[in-house]
Amino acid sequence: MIKHKTEIPIVGACVVHFEDHEKKHFGRVIKVTRDNPAKVQVHWFTKNKTEWLIPAALRSGFKVGMDVLYIISQTGAPSMGEGVVLKSRVVANYEQVLVEFPVSGKKVWLPWQGLRQIKGVKHRFILGEKDGCDAAERLRLRTLAWVLKLWNENTGSLAKFDIDPLPHQIHLVHHILASGDLNWLIADDVGLGKTIETGLLLAALRERKQIKRILLITPAGLTKQWQEELFIKFGMGDFLIYGDDFTITEPRHWKMYDCVIGSMDRLKNDDHLELLMQAEPWDIVIFDEAHRLTRRQYGVKYSSSQRFELARELRARTESMLLLTATPHQGQQDSFAALLELLHPERKQELLSLSLNPEILQDMVFRNRKADVTDLEGNFIFHGKTTRALKVPISEEAREFDHALQFYLQKGYQSGEEKGQTGRAIGFVMTVYRKLAASSIAAIYEALVRRRKRLQKELKPIPDMEFDRRAALDALDARFEGESEEFITSTTSADEFFQGELELLNRLIKIARQLKYDDRKLSLFLEQVIEPIMALNPNEKVLVFSEYRGTQEWLLKALNERFGNNKTMLINGSMDLNERRAAIACFERDAQFLLSTEAGGEGINLQQRCHIMVNYDLPWNPMRLVQRIGRLYRYGQKKRVVVFNIHSPDTLDEQIIEILYTRLEQVVVDMASIGAEFNDSMKDDVFGEIADLIEVEDILKQAVTESISRTAERIDEALKQAQSAADKQSILFAHVAGFSKEEMKDNLVIDETHLRAFIGGMFVPLGIVILDITHQDQVWTIKLPEEVMRAVGTRRSRHSICFNRELAATRDDLLMMDTDAWLLEHLFSAALDYDFGGKTAAITGLDETPWMMASILRWQDNHGRRMRQEFAAVCLDAQGNSQINSAIISDWLLVSKQLNAEFNTSERDSNELNYKMAEKAVFKRLASLSTKKLIPDGVQWISGAWVDGQLSNLESK
Known part of the structure; x- marks a missing residue:
């Protein structure tokens, strides 16, 4: 009862x-x-x-x-x-x-x-029931609200992100979510934005409430950079760095931290690993630079690095693992298979036959190449660049200085070797001096003067806190390595490295002082680069890279003397995040020159305002050059990027650098050629790939005691190994997943004009008045009625809304229309409310079809978690076949003030037939995109419409 x-x-x-x-x-x-x-x-x-x-x-x-x-x-x-x-x-x-x-x-x-x-859409449509007098317009707005919400969910286009995602980045997130499996190796080419892809994926998973606990593990030098980028670009300020922002002494304390960034070299150590393994399970674990997780196979035995063991242990503490690396293969099939085994331990036996069945990579590795990346219209995103090498003519004085410096270096290296372990610091200082000399005469001069003062007991002791700050900076971010090396030259021993060092220093300093007054490298920079650029365009902006602060200060002085004190901004490792942001903002707004050390080599994007770069020195690590160019050569750059590389090939070290880059260039050209045809668009992909594989530091260190010919042989050997590794990787990667315009062809094409059409359309039924439109339609001044004011909780009736991120950032009174905007949230809520209406209507404007039914299709994984949602509007084409997301739907959604069509819709049998045709079409779509890991979750009908003048056509088909 x-x-x-x-x-x-x-x-x-x-x-x-x-x-x-x-x-x-x-x-x-x-x-x-x-x-x-x-x-x-x-x-x-x-x-x-x-x-x-x-x-x-x-x-x-x-x-x-x-x-x-x-x-x-x-x-x-x-x-x-x-x-x-x-x-x-x-x-x-x-x-x-x-x-x-x-x-x-x-x-x-x-x-x-x-x-x-x-009465839902299905019920109303079959019965032929239409909503009120403005039903057609409300149906358009209701449908558009759903379209925009899904567009944002799948692309982040309306999110408060400080980025504009590339199509290939959006597609990667789509592909992974649609796969029903979050265990993937992302192997994009260098510079295509793995950080952005990861941020977009995390944002999408958070939006779906699928993840809460996230562990991101990176090399030590990248922890701070990841934290900054996730905060700056995605507003994710809840990520804390283990060991820096917090420490754990008891396992239960892990419950306090859900979003953690950790250094792989810190966490691999037994004490930290033991605590980590007692933490609550993670929803997802992400490894950056995953190629550092090495495991080699020798017969039936394995030799694993501590980093690999860290990943293997964590595999048991998470359902999902994401590995990020541009070079996962590195010519070592066993190490590559080990990475894949981390992702899918259950497929271990299958991975043993990887060489015979490379197609198994299709559902576990995703790779985008710069040469293949296009926008949705098929236009290539990267428009190319021009590189010009400028050689500095060497003077007799400069040649004399180089000979004297080489003699000094040889004595230093020899002394370091003789002293064994205690002499390692001497060898390190000698290497830094070589890099400083290749950068600028000013940088090496200042370093030598500091060394002499150290020997003469004239250099003031450096405070311990400065040592600690520098050490922490170097440990947190590898971009500051060069500046830390420069700093270390101020902390050398007060004893001579070798007998007679002071005498040699005096001679070197005397020659260097004179060379500062006849700095031909600086003259070439100003007279053959900067002044011609300014002559062509007095307002042109130029980005100048140098590895060391001494060089940066030398260039700052020269530019200030030539162009005034307010034209040049700096970025270097002494500046915190806010100071770097301010410098970039000033450069983009008022200044013309931005001088950056490697601190700006990653994490800053200047493509909107600048397309000219000068490398005042060439880094020993070619990967640094790739990263520098990536500041300008990226999506959104409207002009061809122009790069000037300045060097002095007549000095010994720069002669070696020239050999390295010349040989590297030739290998790149060879690999970017298909048959007899050179593919210029592939060149940058290959350069980044090879640069990341080649290890040249030891070669250059040995060069001081070897002949040029032997050094050239070593460079060739290193490049040959790198090329072989890249070739093997390329063969396998022909079978991985990647950007595919075809895969996205059935998605409705939506852009910002649809957002404006929705907002403007919703203002009418809600009684919101547009008072003024300014800034080329980017700013609308509006007046809210009292009912809306109460609903959104504002006392002001007048507001200014904005559709441009950059413009909104300059004014506090502008409400950017992103997902954090209270007004947009209210508009969505109103349009999707059942009582708003617009579920069914008789409409006009959709030619060649008698009806249209719009739906949301959903898929879930095998655990019942929703993994994919997409909008699907079904209508008939000219041949009477059901078609999903026809281009005419996208255009129709933009037409405001829709009028109701006047005709009878009460033919139930006809309506039911139409509905069954629509249902058959969406079920077919659901089935076609389902896999063993992605199963249909259901269909939600959101609107149904009869189109004027076409009803009779259906009965004859």
């Missing part, structure tokens, strides 16, 4: 009489009074009469398949949106209804008294 209820059902609830156990007489609540006792007015459909009853006389009349809303109270709003009744039950004499809510994917048992029966 069901207990007599005293709860009052809401208006719209479906009921039967308490004593009607067979539920023969079905009714709906049409009115409620809260008198004492409360009364409920019910209209009985089967009896065709209305009567007043007490709540206890009623029980649930809801049936399976009914569309419902759940109302929190008589005056409350729908708590979970629209739902569908699945079943009923009685628990402890209390009657409940199981409702599935498609938007959230939740299935909830609810008291029937809080449910209101509604």
Whole structure:
């Protein structure tokens, strides 16, 4: 026996009489009074009469398949949106209804008294019911609201991100989410934005509430950089660095930290690893520079690095692992297979046959190449660059200095070797001096003067706190390595490295001082680079890279003397994040020259304002050059990038550098050629790939005691090994997943114009008035009615909304229309509310089709987690075939002030046939994109329309 209820059902609830156990007489609540006792007015459909009853006389009349809303109270709003009744039950004499809510994917048992029966799209369409006088316009707005929400969910286009995602980055996130599996190796070419792809993926997973606990493991020098970029670009300020922002002394403390960045070399150590393994499981673990996780196979035995063991241990503590590296193969098949085994331990046996079955990479490795990346219109994103090498003519004085310096270096290296372990610091200082000399005469001069002062006891002691700051900086970010090397030259021993060092220093300093007055490298920089650029365009902006602060200060002095003190900005390792941001903002706004050390080699993007770069010195590590160029040569660059490389090939070390880059260039050209044809668009991909594989530091260190010919041989050997590794990698990667325009062809094309069309359209039914439009349609001044003011919680009626991120950042009074905007949130909420209407309408404007039905298709993984959602509008093409997301839908959504079409839509048989055709089309789409890891989750119909003038066509088909 069901207990007599005293709860009052809401208006719209479906009921039967308490004593009607067979539920023969079905009714709906049409009115409620809260008198004492409360009364409920019910209209009985089967009896065709209305009567007043007490709540206890009623029980649930809801049936399976009914569309419902759940109302929190008589005056409350729908708590979970629209739902569908699945079943009923009685628990402890209390009657409940199981409702599935498609938007959230939740299935909830609810008291029937809080449910209101509604008519969903399917029901209304089959019955031919149209909404009110402006139903066509409301249907457009309702459909557009869904389209925009999914567009944002899948691309981040409306999110408050400080980025504009590339199509290939968006596609990668789509592909991974759609796969139903988050275990992937992302192997994009250098410079294509693995950080952005990771941030987009994390943002999408957070939006779906699929992840909470995230562990991101990077090389020590990249922890701070990752933290900065996730905060700056994605607003993810909750990531903390283990060992720097917090420490763990007891395992239970891990519960306090859900988003953690850690150094792989710190976490691999036993003490830290033991604590880490006692943390709560992670929703996802991400390894950057994953090629450092090495495991080699020798026969049937394995030799694993500590880093690999760290990853293997964590594999058991997470369902999902993401590996990031541009060079996962490195010519070592066993190490590459080991990485894949981390992702899919269950496929270990299958991976043993990787060489014979490389197609298995299709569902575990994703790779984009610069040469292949295009926008959605098929245009190549990277427009190319021009590189010009400028050789500095050497003077006799400079040649004399180089000979004297080489003699000094040889003495230093020899002394270091003789002293064994204690002499390693001497060899390090000698190497730094060589790099400083290749950078500028000013940098080596200052270093030599500091060394002499050190020997003469004239150099003031450096405070311990400065040592600590420098050490911390170097450990946090590898970009500051050069500046840290320069700093170390101030901390050398006060004893001579070798007998007679002071005498040699005096001679070197004397020559260097004179060379500063005849710095031909500086003269070439100013007279053959900067001044011609300024002559062509006095407002041109130029980015200048140098590895060392001494060189940067030398260039700053020269530019200030030539162009004034307010034209040049600096970026270097002494500046914190806010100072670097301010320098970049000033450069883009007012200044013309930005002088940067490697601190700006990553993490700053200047393509919007600058396309000319000068490398005042060439780094020993070619990968640094790739990273420097990446500041300008990236998506959004409207001009061809121009790069000037300055060097002095007549000095010994720079002669070796020239050999390295010349040979590297030739290898790149060879690898970027297909048959007899050279593919220029592939050149930069290959250069980055080879640069990341080649190890030249030891070669250059040995060069001081070897002949040029032997050094050239060593460089050739290193390049040959790198080329072989790249070739093997290339063969395998022909089978991996990557950017595919074809894969996205059935997606509706949406852009910012649709956002404007939605916002402008919603202003009409809500009574919002546009007072003014300025800044080339980027800023709208609006006036809100009192009802909207109350709903959004503002006391001001006038506001200015903005559609341009850069413009919004310059003014506090502009409301950027992104997902954090309270007004946009209100517009979406209003358009998607059931009572807004627009579910069905008779419309005009869609040629060649008698009807259109719009839906949301959803897929889930094998654990029931929603992994993919997409918009699907179905209509008939000219041949009478069902078509999904025709281009005409995208155009129709932009046409405002839609008028209702006047014709009869009540032919139920015809409507039901139309619906079945639409259902067949979306089910086919659901099935075609399903895999063993991605299964259909359902269809939610969001609108249905009859198109004027086309109804008769259907009957003849």
